[in-house]
Amino acid sequence: MSELRDLYQEVILDHGRRPRNFKVLDGANRKAEGYNPLCGDRFTVYLEVEDGVVKSASFQGSGCAISTASASMMTEMVKGRTEQGAQALFHTFHEMVAPGAATPSGQPKVDLGKLAVFTGVTEYPTRVKCATLAWHTLNSAIEAPGATVSTE
Amino acid sequence: MRGTTEAINLVAFSFGNRFVGAGDEIVISVLEHHSNIVPWQMLCERSGAHLRVIPMNDAGELRLDVYQEMLNPRVKLVAVNHVSNALGTINPVVEITRLAHQVGAKVLLDGAQAAPHLRVDVQAIGCDFYALSGHKLFGPTGSGILWGRSELLDAMPPYQGGGDMIRSVTFEKSTYADLPAKFEAGTPDIGCGIGFGAAIDYLESIDFDAASAWEMDLLRYATVRLSEVPGVKLVGTAAQKASVVSFLLDGIHPHDIGTILDSEGIAIRTGHHCAQPVMERFGIPATARASLAFYNTPAEIDTLVRGLAKVRELFG
Ligand SMILES: Cc1ncc(COP(=O)(O)O)c(C=O)c1O
Numbered sequence: 001m002s003e004l005r006d007l008y009q010e011v012i013l014d015h016g017r018r019p020r021n022f023k024v025l026d027g028a029n030r031k032a033e034g035y036n037p038l039c040g041d042r043f044t045v046y047l048e049v050e051d052g053v054v055k056s057a058s059f060q061g062s063g064c065a066i067s068t069a070s071a072s073m074m075t076e077m078v079k080g081r082t083e084q085g086a087q088a089l090f091h092t093f094h095e096m097v098a099p100g101a102a103t104p105s106g107q108p109k110v111d112l113g114k115l116a117v118f119t120g121v122t123e124y125p126t127r128v129k130c131a132t133l134a135w136h137t138l139n140s141a142i143e144a145p146g147a148t149v150s151t152e
Numbered sequence: 153m154r155g156t157t158e159a160i161n162l163v164a165f166s167f168g169n170r171f172v173g174a175g176d177e178i179v180i181s182v183l184e185h186h187s188n189i190v191p192w193q194m195l196c197e198r199s200g201a202h203l204r205v206i207p208m209n210d211a212g213e214l215r216l217d218v219y220q221e222m223l224n225p226r227v228k229l230v231a232v233n234h235v236s237n238a239l240g241t242i243n244p245v246v247e248i249t250r251l252a253h254q255v256g257a258k259v260l261l262d263g264a265q266a267a268p269h270l271r272v273d274v275q276a277i278g279c280d281f282y283a284l285s286g287h288k289l290f291g292p293t294g295s296g297i298l299w300g301r302s303e304l305l306d307a308m309p310p311y312q313g314g315g316d317m318i319r320s321v322t323f324e325k326s327t328y329a330d331l332p333a334k335f336e337a338g339t340p341d342i343g344c345g346i347g348f349g350a351a352i353d354y355l356e357s358i359d360f361d362a363a364s365a366w367e368m369d370l371l372r373y374a375t376v377r378l379s380e381v382p383g384v385k386l387v388g389t390a391a392q393k394a395s396v397v398s399f400l401l402d403g404i405h406p407h408d409i410g411t412i413l414d415s416e417g418i419a420i421r422t423g424h425h426c427a428q429p430v431m432e433r434f435g436i437p438a439t440a441r442a443s444l445a446f447y448n449t450p451a452e453i454d455t456l457v458r459g460l461a462k463v464r465e466l467f468g
Contacts, residue, residue, distance in 0.1 A: 003415070004411070004412065004415050004466075007411070008408075008466060013466065013467065016408075016467075017467070038423065039407060039422075039423050039424070039438065040423065040424050040428070040431065040437040040438050041437070042437075062437050063405065064405035064406075064407040064408050065404075065405060065408045065467065066407075066408070068405075124411065127407070127411065130407065
């Protein structure tokens with residue numbers, strides 16, 4: 001059970017059960033959809049960006065506890081960051097849950113704060129895509145708003 | 153064949169290109185695996201034929217009354233699975249075949265999920281094509297069988313051209329080998345074929361009727377035990393089922409259920425089972441599915457049920 005508890009930490013269970021910012025964002029000016037065709041998880045991420053700063057973020061969709069919690073905590077963590085800052089967080093997070101996976105070089109490492117609770121995911125390779133789906137979607141909302149990203 | 157997928161693609165290409173044209177119809181069902189949907193969509197796109205889909209009821213049984221009304225002389229092929237991999241439903245393939253033949257349609261059965269659980273007699277069923285995969289019969293991945301009526305296979309053009317499928321080759325004209333070599337261009341995966349043969353020998357050596365009876369006992373036991381778990385909802389409750397139990401637990405996502413059960417030593421399949429239209433029909437993204445074989449035991453079902461209590465503890 002101990003490894004399982006590393007994966008399903010209380011914070012994750014809590015955000016999985018009661019996701020924050022789970023709504024359509026009034027005033028959103030960036031939006032992207034993310035889809036994992038292998039498991040059917042599907043999220044829409046909404047951002048309100050002003051002068052290059054994420055004023056507010058939200059999401060909607062359906063997924064497992066890991067993907068939902070990750071999306072929920074992401075919307076809290078990117079608020080107030082610049083777009084580049086949010087992307088740096090994405091790359092650092094991705095490197096943590098999938099060490100050695102293709103991370104663009106030259107990306108600054110940033111402090112993950114409470115996102116560190118997702119380290120347990122590294123022991124479950126099949127769940128890495130759950131943890132990163134919302135983040136890929138966020139990245140696409142910044143780089144190519146309106147697009148649909150797929151994990152495959 | 154590399155498996156059911158390649159077998160179906162062979163028929164869609166070879167039978168389809170020869171015998172299916174604009175305005176014709178192909179009938180499949182809502183219960184199909186993606187491998188028995190997409191090849192027919194591709195055929196319809198290139199030929200101008202139309203795809204028709206047999207619906208099902210809330211138990212996961214095909215609506216034969218609707219099917220009967222769909223049949224007409226424009227239907228060239230009916231392609232359905234013998235057993236649904238997502239729900240376990242055993243389809244009434246004898247009746248489906250008889251009705252199709254009345255309007256002159258040929259019948260392809262996807263037997264990937266049936267072959268491990270049922271004794272399959274293609275002559276008794278009366279179908280025209282039967283496809284299956286070796287890895288569902290304890291054989292290697294990437295092996296499979298397409299059975300077809302020889303008069304049909306003879307009338308169909310080759311699927312792929314190359315070595316081993318020819319009688320003679322000149323630049324003016326090539327002639328093709330007899331069956332089955334006509335459909336076996338190129339060097340096959342020989343080791344895989346030998347492994348598949350060994351798996352079939354093994355299945356022939358056991359008492360298959362006793363194995364099937366054991367699986368039916370397991371199915372009954374699993375159905376009762378799972379129904380007792382608070383929050384469990386079975387998906388697929390057909391009167392005729394193979395030993396496959398698909399279920400939901402409260403609002404807990406099947407992937408989370410799968411990860412917890414994994415840690416208890418129980419391997420189930422979670423997700424849409426390559427049957428997204430089935431999920432859509434029930435308005436759900438995914439199910440958890442225990443697929444029971446004759447090597448499983450009631451004690452393992454007890455472990456599964458205890459595991460679900462753990463899942464509820466963690467996520468409840
Ligand atoms: C009912 C059914 N049809 C087709 C397939 C596809 O088989 P394969 O991937 O071996 O070609 C499967 C296997 O997942 C199946 O369960």
